[in-house]
Amino acid sequence: MKRISGWHLVLAPLAVLFALPLVWLLVSSVMSNAEINRFPPALWPHAIKLDGYRYVLGNALFPRWFLNSFIVSAVAVTANLVLGSLGGYAFARIRFAGSKLVLGLMLATMVIPFQLTMIPTFLVMKQLGLIDTLGALIVPSLVTPLSVFLFRQFFVSLPRELEEAAWIDGCGRLRILVSIVLPLARPALSTVAVLTFLATWNDLTWPLIAINSDSTYTLQLGLTTFQGQHHTQWSAVMAGNVITVLPVLLGFLLAQKAFIRSLASTGLKG
Amino acid sequence: MASVVGTFTVDPRSRAPKGRARGEGATGWAFVSPSVLIILGLSVVPVLWSLLLSFQVNDLVSPSEWVGLANYKALVKDPAFGSAVSHTLIYTALYVPLSVVAGLGIAIALDRKIAFIGLYRTLVFVPFVVSAAAQGVLFSFVLDPEFGVANSLLHKLGLPAQGFFSDPGQALYLLVAISLWSGTGFCVIVYLAGLQGVSSELVEAARIDGAGRWGVLRHVTLPALAPVTIFLLLFQTINALQVFDLVFVTTKGGPLGSTTVIVYFIWEKAFKTFTAGYSAAAAYTLAVALLVIGGALQIYRRRVAAR
Numbered sequence: 001m002k003r004i005s006g007w008h009l010v011l012a013p014l015a016v017l018f019a020l021p022l023v024w025l026l027v028s029s030v031m032s033n034a035e036i037n038r039f040p041p042a043l044w045p046h047a048i049k050l051d052g053y054r055y056v057l058g059n060a061l062f063p064r065w066f067l068n069s070f071i072v073s074a075v076a077v078t079a080n081l082v083l084g085s086l087g088g089y090a091f092a093r094i095r096f097a098g099s100k101l102v103l104g105l106m107l108a109t110m111v112i113p114f115q116l117t118m119i120p121t122f123l124v125m126k127q128l129g130l131i132d133t134l135g136a137l138i139v140p141s142l143v144t145p146l147s148v149f150l151f152r153q154f155f156v157s158l159p160r161e162l163e164e165a166a167w168i169d170g171c172g173r174l175r176i177l178v179s180i181v182l183p184l185a186r187p188a189l190s191t192v193a194v195l196t197f198l199a200t201w202n203d204l205t206w207p208l209i210a211i212n213s214d215s216t217y218t219l220q221l222g223l224t225t226f227q228g229q230h231h232t233q234w235s236a237v238m239a240g241n242v243i244t245v246l247p248v249l250l251g252f253l254l255a256q257k258a259f260i261r262s263l264a265s266t267g268l269k270g
Numbered sequence: 271m272a273s274v275v276g277t278f279t280v281d282p283r284s285r286a287p288k289g290r291a292r293g294e295g296a297t298g299w300a301f302v303s304p305s306v307l308i309i310l311g312l313s314v315v316p317v318l319w320s321l322l323l324s325f326q327v328n329d330l331v332s333p334s335e336w337v338g339l340a341n342y343k344a345l346v347k348d349p350a351f352g353s354a355v356s357h358t359l360i361y362t363a364l365y366v367p368l369s370v371v372a373g374l375g376i377a378i379a380l381d382r383k384i385a386f387i388g389l390y391r392t393l394v395f396v397p398f399v400v401s402a403a404a405q406g407v408l409f410s411f412v413l414d415p416e417f418g419v420a421n422s423l424l425h426k427l428g429l430p431a432q433g434f435f436s437d438p439g440q441a442l443y444l445l446v447a448i449s450l451w452s453g454t455g456f457c458v459i460v461y462l463a464g465l466q467g468v469s470s471e472l473v474e475a476a477r478i479d480g481a482g483r484w485g486v487l488r489h490v491t492l493p494a495l496a497p498v499t500i501f502l503l504l505f506q507t508i509n510a511l512q513v514f515d516l517v518f519v520t521t522k523g524g525p526l527g528s529t530t531v532i533v534y535f536i537w538e539k540a541f542k543t544f545t546a547g548y549s550a551a552a553a554y555t556l557a558v559a560l561l562v563i564g565g566a567l568q569i570y571r572r573r574v575a576a577r
Contacts, residue, residue, distance in 0.1 A: 005384040012386075014376065015393040021451065022396065024419060025408050041422045087305035096298030102306055109313040113512055113560055115536050115553040119323060119546050120316035123330070140312050143305045173297050202401035204515040209541055220403040224519050227407045234411050245404045252399045256392060259399070263456060264463035 025245070029053070029238035036234045052239030061214055062240060065222035069201060072134055072218060076141040076200040077193050083143040084192055085185070088151025089177050093163075103152070106145045114205065122209055136210040137218065141200050147192045150265070154188035155181065191262040194255070201248055219244045323550035330546050341551035351552060353527060354535040357442055361531060362510040364446045365453070370502050372450065373457020374495070378487075380458065381465045391462075398455035406519025409448050410435065438528035441521050445529060448516060453509070457502050464498035465491070496574050504567040508560060532556050 028036060032049040035042045056062050090096070091103050121140060122131070130136040158181065166176050182189070207221040217225070223244045227237050252259050324341055328334035345351050380391055397405075413420050413434035421431045435441050468491055476490050492499075514533040517523060523530035523538070530538075532552065539549035 005382070007379060007382060007384060008386070010379055011390045014379070015390045018397055018451065018455070019393040021408060021412065022400070024412060028411065028419075037417060041417050041419055043419060043422065083305050083308075086301040090298045090301035094294050094298040094301065096295040099298060099302070102302065102310075105314075106306065106309050109309060111561065111564060112313050112317055113508075113553075113557050115512065115533050116320050116557045117313060117316035119330075119540050119550055119553070120319035121312060122541075123319070124312070124316070139308075142308050145309050148302075148305050148309075173294075173301070198399060202399075202403070204401065204403045204518065205537075208518070209537075220401055223407055224403050227410065227519075231410075234414075234417060237407060238411065241404050241407050245400055248399045248401070249396070252396060253392070256395075260395065260459055263398075263459050 022245075025238055025241060029235060029242045031235050033233065033235055037232065049235070052233075052235035052237075053243075055233065055236040056240045056243065061217070061222065062226075062243070064215055065217050065219045066243065068134060068216060069219040072137045072141070073197055073200045075138050077196045079138075079142040080144065080147040080192050080196040081189060084147030084151045085177065085182060085189075087143070087148040088153075088188075089155050089173075089181060091148065091152045092155035093160075094173065103148075107149060110145050118206070118209060125210060131210055132212045132216055134216065137200075137207055140206070141196070144196070144199075146266075147196065150192055150195075151185070151188050154185055158184060187261070190255070190258040191265055194251075194259050194262040195266070197251065198248065320550045320553060323547050324554050326547040328546040328550075329544040330540070331544075334547065337547070341548045342555075344548065345551050345555065350527065350530070351535060354530045354532045357529060358511055358513070358531045360442060361446055361449075361513060362507060364443075365449050365510045366503060366506045368446075369450055369454045369457050369506055370499065372454045373502065374461050374499070376454065377458045377461030377465060378491075381462060391458075394458055395455040397452040398459075400452060402452075402515035403519050405448055405452055406516050409444075410520055413444065435521050436525055438524075438526045441525060441529045445513070445516060445520065448520075449510075449513070453506070457506070460498060460502055461495065464495050468494045497571060500567060500571045500574060504564060504571075507563060507567075511556065511560060511563075 027045060029052050030048045030050065031042065031045040032047070032051055035045055035049075091099060125131050125136045125139070128135075128139075130139065162184070163176050163180055166180055171179075202220065203218075204220045204224065207218045208224075211217055211221060214222070214225070223237075223240050226240055230237055323334065325336060325338055326334035326341075327337050376394060380387065380394065412418050415421055415431065415433055415436060418434070420434065424431060433440065434444060472490050472494070473486055476486050481489060512533050513531055514537065517529055517531055517534050518537075521529040523534045533556070536549050536552045536556070539552060540546045
């Protein structure tokens with residue numbers, strides 16, 4: 001018989017500790033109001049009640065917030081893939097005047113903390129008439145220096161010979177990028193997609209500043225205000241919380257390898 | 271985010287293939303200009319604008335008025351800013367070392383091939399992808415003094431009920447604990463990746479020389495992981511000094527201002543009391559502090575890497 005490792009005694013309780021708050025999130029979202037609002041509160045539901053979900057989905061704003069978050073994240077991910085790969089490819093492969101200076105400047109902006117730029121960014125967006133629209137959330141997240149940098153690093157590591165035949169046949173740079181380089185760039189594409197999605201879907205600070213009307217809220221902002229207004233209806237608040245977390249959680253569980261590689265890469269490339 | 275700035279490799283073959291080198295400048299600029307415009311436009315312009323604002327009085331609506339160093343002078347004397355700084359430092363001093371040490375310990379524990387190891391890893395990582403807003407809402411409920419499960423458990427164990435976020439003596443430490451729950455996973459991910467790079471031959475050699483488990487850890491694994499550790503210290507410190515979302519969702523800086531951290535202070539001054547110039551001065555103070563810390567750690571990191 002195979003010997004069972006003693007490490008389970010350490011790892012199993014640890015894993016439970018990390019998982020417990022999320023288990024409780026799920027459990028409390030299916031409790032009835034009566035059960036959740038009694039003192040001391042029940043630790044486990046006697047029956048699964050979907051009151052919370054019914055309330056949240058019956059509230060016309062919640063689906064709207066979900067859609068808003070989805071639009072912002074989807075546009076941001078697409079734009080970062082397109083603009084990031086274009087820029088990254090040019091910085092990796094094309095020699096042009098000023099490229100090193102511009103790349104250096106762009107990378108230097110990564111050390112600028114958000115609080116330093118948030119007031120002027122607000123004023124810029126106000127000038128552009130974008131405050132209180134999804135545009136204010138989309139424009140600043142269209143492309144990040146990290147996306148350009150990650151693509152550049154990946155393209156630099158690809159053997160140049162792959163492109164040479166097409167180049168000799170007279171293909172343009174764009175054609176080479178789209179039909180030869182990008183199909184090989186799945187790791188870079190998924191890393192940029194994952195990091196952009198996490199950053200935009202989970203953001204609260206900027207939507208809090210840029211958005212005033214509740215019909216333009218993102219899920220994070222909506223959930224936060226919803227909690228403020230319904231703090232006695234905990235099952236509804238937790239149902240809303242599950243809906244907010246679910247896309248990220250599902251993404252993580254389905255594409256765990258891509259998520260972990262992406263997150264680790266932010267740490268090891270430095 | 272500062273992490274990635276380090277060194278980047280230059281492709282030694284970075285030249286156009288023979289014959290068609292000319293005319294590439296236009297293509298290059300066409301490819302990079304959208305990114306350059308957006309990134310530099312939304313960073314260089316605001317950074318300079320913020321600097322101007324910090325010498326002005328501005329309410330985000332009417333034209334601003336030049337006041338010189340008045341904002342910075344007021345900031346130094348403002349007891350609210352002083353306590354925001356000290357709350358941020360307490361939070362950082364607890365969160366950073368604890369998350370890094372726990373991350374290392376858990377990564378070492380997870381770095382083995384046993385049954386369920388994939389499941390264990392998933393469960394440890396998963397809180398990291400949960401947004402600060404969702405964490406805040408969840409723990410506001412768990413720690414609700416009346417309806418929360420935490421007090422319910424204490425009650426079952428025969429322990430006295432706690433005030434949690436309504437207790438000025440507890441709130442800041444609870445924020446540290448919640449951040450540890452969600453943020454340690456990141457350190458684990460990075461350390462696990464780093465552990466794959468620790469030479470197994472070195473470990474083997476140390477074993478043969480008679481080193482025990484601790485000896486290997488102290489003399490082989492930890493030195494090999496030093497660059498990773500320094501990166502994590504830098505990354506976690508920068509994040510901790512900028513904590514905001516979780517505070518906004520759970521305590522709004524209270525009770526009695528006990529969890530007002532620097533970024534909350536900055537946000538409040540800009541978008542609640544509409545004293546944007548004063549807020550910009552606070553933001554600049556924090557940014558300079560971050561730059562100094564980041565610079566010092568980068569230099570230290572180069573030195574370790576060169577060794």
